[in-house]
Amino acid sequence: AMTPPDTSILAPFPRGNLNEAESKALFARFGVPVTREQTASDAAAAAAAARDMGGEVVLKILSRAIAHKSDLGGVRVGLTAEQIPDACAAMLQSLRAAGAPAPEGFLVQERIRGGVEMILGFHRDPQLGPVILLGSGGVAAELFEDTALRLLPITRTDAEAMVEELKAARLLRGFRGAPPADIPALVDTVLAFAAMAGAAGERLLEAEINPLFVLPAGQGAYAVDGLAVLR
Numbered sequence: 001a002m003t004p005p006d007t008s009i010l011a012p013f014p015r016g017n018l019n020e021a022e023s024k025a026l027f028a029r030f031g032v033p034v035t036r037e038q039t040a041s042d043a044a045a046a047a048a049a050a051r052d053m054g055g056e057v058v059l060k061i062l063s064r065a066i067a068h069k070s071d072l073g074g075v076r077v078g079l080t081a082e083q084i085p086d087a088c089a090a091m092l093q094s095l096r097a098a099g100a101p102a103p104e105g106f107l108v109q110e111r112i113r114g115g116v117e118m119i120l121g122f123h124r125d126p127q128l129g130p131v132i133l134l135g136s137g138g139v140a141a142e143l144f145e146d147t148a149l150r151l152l153p154i155t156r157t158d159a160e161a162m163v164e165e166l167k168a169a170r171l172l173r174g175f176r177g178a179p180p181a182d183i184p185a186l187v188d189t190v191l192a193f194a195a196m197a198g199a200a201g202e203r204l205l206e207a208e209i210n211p212l213f214v215l216p217a218g219q220g221a222y223a224v225d226g227l228a229v230l231r
């Protein structure tokens with residue numbers, strides 16, 4: 001907890017939003033498990049990355065300027081390598097139609113199946129200070145307010161209590177025949193994310209993982225999307 005902030009990690013990046021790959025690379029340096037993925041500068045490179053990965057992949061637009069990729073047709077789940085070139089062309093077309101700036105490229109990543117979708121966030125509250133938030137993600141997040149907040153730093157006991165105070169705790173423990181989720185992996189991820197927020201220094205304004213997929217017990221938790229905002 002007394003480790004001095006490692007501000008050099010953020011030094012290469014300009015002010016504003018990092019793209020998904022940059023954000024998750026930052027999170028991963030602090031032990032947050034993220035999807036296997038590869039950036040690609042064009043459609044041919046994206047198709048090659050998908051062939052390397054094998055099976056069905058997820059294709060996303062890679063852009064610091066776009067925080068909500070699916071709003072602009074920038075996320076396709078479950079593509080084969082053969083489908084990548086057309087999907088890339090369609091993504092670029094939909095960006096142009098929306099008047100968005102040219103993206104940095106594409107992101108090809110493994111598809112995560114099953115699990116409970118959560119949100120893990122960090123921001124600097126003007127009154128409270130640095131705050132970490134854990135909540136239900138996906139459809140559940142839109143249906144009911146279900147979040148737990150803590151001031152940093154937090155202990156493992158705090159992270160466990162955050163999970164327990166959520167309505168989603170029932171879902172995570174295994175609801176109506178669904179398998180119990182990997183709650184220890186979720187707690188580890190909350191702690192790693194909180195440590196990252198503490199260590200990255202004052203330039204880190206906000207960070208969010210939405211969604212974090214919590215898989216069945218023993219299978220881990222994975223950040224599927226990530227956004228870090230610098231000042």
Ligand code: ADP
Pocket residue numbers: 035058060067068069070071075077109110111112113210211224225226
């Ligand atoms: P957005 O910028 O629109 O939030 P996301 O990266 O969060 O884009 O993707 C939108 C949705 O697509 C996610 O909420 C998730 O349901 C699904 N998704 C994204 N990436 C994956 C993945 N690697 N595996 C499985 N589902 C995914």
Ligand code: MG
Pocket residue numbers: 210211225
């Ligand atoms: Mg998202």
